[in-house]
Amino acid sequence: MTAFDNGKVIDTSMGFTPEAGLTMSTRAGDLDASLFPYLMKKLNVDADGLNDILNEKSGLLGISGVSPDMRDVLAARDTNPRAQLAVDMFVNRIVRYIGSYAAEMQGLDTIVFTAGVGENSAPIRKLVCAKLGALGVKLDSVKNEVVGKERIISQPASKVKVMVVPTNEELMIAKDAFQKSHLEKRVRVALQA
Numbered sequence: 001m002t003a004f005d006n007g008k009v010i011d012t013s014m015g016f017t018p019e020a021g022l023t024m025s026t027r028a029g030d031l032d033a034s035l036f037p038y039l040m041k042k043l044n045v046d047a048d049g050l051n052d053i054l055n056e057k058s059g060l061l062g063i064s065g066v067s068p069d070m071r072d073v074l075a076a077r078d079t080n081p082r083a084q085l086a087v088d089m090f091v092n093r094i095v096r097y098i099g100s101y102a103a104e105m106q107g108l109d110t111i112v113f114t115a116g117v118g119e120n121s122a123p124i125r126k127l128v129c130a131k132l133g134a135l136g137v138k139l140d141s142v143k144n145e146v147v148g149k150e151r152i153i154s155q156p157a158s159k160v161k162v163m164v165v166p167t168n169e170e171l172m173i174a175k176d177a178f179q180k181s182h183l184e185k186r187v188r189v190a191l192q193a
């Protein structure tokens with residue numbers, strides 16, 4: 001999750017690696033650092049083994065035991081308490097980050113849902129927004145049914161605007177890498193020549 005103030009990034013839930021912050025498909029998200037030596041001893045794994053568990057086998061997959069895909073976890077939750085727990089933990093972590101960023105920025109204008117789950121999962125957006133009433137969030141449940149299209153999904157009376165904005169991470173990464181590699185300049189010079 002990223003906090004923006006006047007178009008400038010002021011905080012992000014990721015850290016040294018994407019393992020920090022939110023619960024992901026196979027990543028645990030924030031953990032008590034004392035868990036690392038405890039797990040290494042308990043599971044008899046070395047640093048690489050632990051890294052593999054925390055990045056590849058945790059998160060939605062590890063908690064639910066069902067799948068790393070939110071669609072499968074949501075479908076399983078009625079009959080599988082671990083799938084329900086995975087959804088609850090996923091939502092709880094998002095709500096906690098939104099709350100802390102709202103405090104850090106002394107207010108909140110807009111919440112943007114994006115990427116795989118944010119763009120596509122109306123049930124997750126509904127569960128998150130249902131916990132944000134105290135911040136002045138009022139979701140429009142009909143508008144929330146949108147999938148993968150840019151749209152405002154809050155009610156007009158909502159103090160905080162809620163939006164879905166599709167992203168294209170791969171294109172953004174390619175553009176940034178292109179710019180930073182000075183290739184862009186070289187291509188321009190070549191075109192002028």
Ligand SMILES: Nc1ncnc2c1ncn2[C@@H]1O[C@H](COP(=O)(O)OP(=O)(O)O)[C@@H](O)[C@H]1O
Nearest residue numbers: 024025068069070071114115116117120121122
């Ligand atoms: N309709 C949907 N409902 C819920 N989750 C979805 C839906 N479509 C995609 N996803 C989730 O989005 C994930 C992929 O999102 P993405 O942002 O590309 O994730 P990653 O960064 O892990 O590659 C899928 O694994 C799936 O869990």
Ligand SMILES: CC(=O)OP(=O)(O)O
Nearest residue numbers: 014018019024025026
């Ligand atoms: C942070 C992130 O989206 O990582 P990945 O695409 O590897 O899951």
Ligand SMILES: [Mg+2]
Nearest residue numbers: 018115116169
């Ligand atoms: Mg990703």
